[in-house]
Amino acid sequence: MATFMRNSDAFTWAMEADPRLRSTVVSIVLLDRSPDWDEVRDRLDLISRKLPMFRQRVVASPPPAPPRWEYVRDFDLGYHIRRTSCPGAGGIEDVLEVARLAEMQDFDRARALWEVTLIDGLKDGGAAMICKFHHALTDGVGGVQIAMNLFNLSEEIYPHESLPPEPQGYDPSLLGDYRDSWRYDADLMGKALIGVVKTAPRLLIDSVRRPISTVRSAAATTASVYRTVRPIARTGSPLITERGLIRRLGVHEVPKSLLREAAHRCGGALNDAFVAGVAGGLRQYHEKHGVEIGDLHLSMPISLRTAADEMGGNRITLMRFDVPVSEADPAARIKAIHQRTGAVRDERSLPYTQLIAGALNLMPRWYIGSVLRHVDFVASDVPGVPVRVYLGGAAVRAQYAFGPTIGASVNVTLLTYVDTCAIGINVDTVAIPDYDVFYDAIVAGFDELTSLAT
Secondary structure, three states, X not given: OOEEOOHHHHHHHXXXXXXHHOOEEEEEEEEOOOOOHHHHHHHHHHHHHHOHHHHEEEEOOOOOOOOEEEEOOOOOHHHHEEEEEOOOOOOHHHHHHHHHHHHHOOOOOOOOOEEEEEEEOOOOOOEEEEEEEEOOOEOHHHHHHHHOOOOEOOOOOOOOOOOOOOOOOOOOOHHHHHHXXXXXXXXXXXXXXXXXXXXXXXXXXXXXXXXXXXXXXHHHHHHHHHHHHOOOOOXXXXXXXXXXXXXXXXXXXXXXHHHHHHHHXXXXXXXXXXXXXXXXXXXXXXXXXXXXXXXXXEEEEEEOOOOOOOOOEOOXXXXXXXXXXXXXXXXXXXXXXXXXXXXXXXXXXXXXXXXXXXXXXXXXXXXXXXXXXXXXXXXXEEOOOOOOOEEOXXXXXXXXXXXXXXXXXXXXXEEEEOOEEEEEEEEEOOOOOOHHHHHHHHHHHHHHHHHXXX
């Protein structure tokens, strides 16, 4: 039977009917010199043969089944792997401009949903690799897993495993599509029925033995699901309300030891300090415009990945909650965010992510878009590679990730590499037209936190 998209990925795919909600992820890898191009091609070819979705496209299924993955019969690796020279003076700003244009361009949906571009000729003699992929292919943690199949632990280029044969697809047919969709729907109904058969007796017994606690548990689960899908009528910010299609990318670095120390001194984790830094920057940005601010709506990816999950793949869910941006004391801000993120990670709705996404897939697209466009910002913390690595003989100097805004005004993504927290900033310039002012405010927000550690 065909491989169908998970409900959460189908939701991400369908909401792109509004281009402001695209789920394109871009990352930048800075190298100390140009890598061995043949080695890079071979590594990417190997990855594309190991992971089916890297040679597949998404096609529609007969309703009500979700879209499915289908092999691209005329797959061309040369289309997905490109090489060019750096424009302009060859600085990081020029690399960011190439990445910005890639981030704003939609994928050719007749092909696999990823592209890699190697940029030679940086002014310091280095090179850069820009990786672009759709979020349905993988999440941040899955992307790091894939990267470890691309990188080496030494600048020496060693022989790697031989390439497996190219995967072969099948010739789709209308009858076969309907047959697979019918099987999918029947399998889904069967699993639902089995779940009811297994759960109903236990629920009946619990309701007799412990009626009050059973009712309370059901009410708590219902409330948790509502918090996950609740509509947001307007943005928390009275200043950043519009949304558009133009993006601006920026980068910033913070020593991981300082950010972690600041978090620990305030009883929080690294992610709490990271979100507090972004919140502090947003507070200062509003202050620069003379606008009072309270709580802002945050979307934060929560990883559902387990040790049993295969490499790659998208195993996250987006949780929305409010962050105390108005809190001027960075220590108090970290403590408050630690409490709120802890509550979100313990939400009863998390095990039902796919069921919730399936229900949302039945909602009108305009409704979903109106909800997402009222989220103020997205913050994502991705644990990266903890040791120095090499690509085709070239040393990796830095890595930055830029997550999609998916309707928010800005996405700030933290990707760790060795002892550095590399921060990628993806700004919707219609929402935030004065990028330089905003960037300075974000930097100041993280300076507040590192001062706690020093």
